[in-house]
Amino acid sequence: MVENRTVFRDKTIRYTGLVNIAAFYKMIDDFFRQRGYDKNELKNFEEVRENERQIIIEIIPYKKISDYTQLKIKLNMLFAHLKDVQVEGSTEPLQSCNITIVMDAFLETDYEGRWDSKPFYYFLRTVFDKYVFKGYVYRNEQMLRQHADELEIEIKSYLNMARYR
């Protein structure tokens, strides 16, 4: 059984305005690719209505640090009331919409399930994680937190949102 350590949950970004959805999605994909994450798109839902569209995307890209630890960042994105907009003097395809992005980050250990076949192995794993490999676990958590912070800054910068820390 995989041991999931939640680094943070429900970090939300909300935005209403103009955005190029295709470029925004590619930007997020690029971000994960540059940091060595593997793509994992669970759901991509696009609903076309009479006057508007709605897109729901769920991705959980993951990065295997070793054969024991992997980092996961889960993104739930909702693009609501999406309408195509033509801005004067610009050829870029833009859409006006409400964006809601909810971010969670998890540190997964023993994702291959090697250390849970017997109770003694499980005990050993827990003791090692808590006392012997404490530094490694902390370092991996900090790496995950840093990636999530960078992603948040990247998204806010792309959407030209105010960034106050």
Place this chain on the structure above:
Amino acid sequence: MGEKIPLNEPIRILYNGIFDFDGVYRFMYDWIIREGYDFHEKRYKDKPDTHGGSEAEIEWECDRKETEYIKQHLFFYFHTRDAVEVEVVVNGVKKTMTKARLEIRLSCFLELDWQNRFKGKISKLFGELLMKKILKWEWILKYGDDLYYRVYGLGEQVKTFLNMSTDKGAY
């Protein structure tokens, strides 16, 4: 029958609108044949004229032998609900398309020792030692990763065909 190892959670593409279902069907079929997979349509369930429209469920299973020990498997699932045929004008030409809720699920897995050569007790141990310890990263990177991203590429092509906004990824 060897051990089947799933490479991904099923990729779900959901679309609600007007699209060319025959086109999607033929497009994906052409992709499978072009890539050299053996095609099996496991199920084709069609419920015409139910409340709200017709419903169809299609399951495809495709496989391709990579080596004497490794076989790639693809599993595709299509589900259309509330489907009605509509006539639309595309580039000045009248075309019959489908207005429906479409769900496509794409998943892939690798089968090790598909010829079941490591049958006996001791042979099985050697087989496991070979595939899970000695050659583990070779087949994961060479065949697993390749198949994994190929399926994602197909998913993006399907999204482009359906004219979805998030069809261009970075991988």
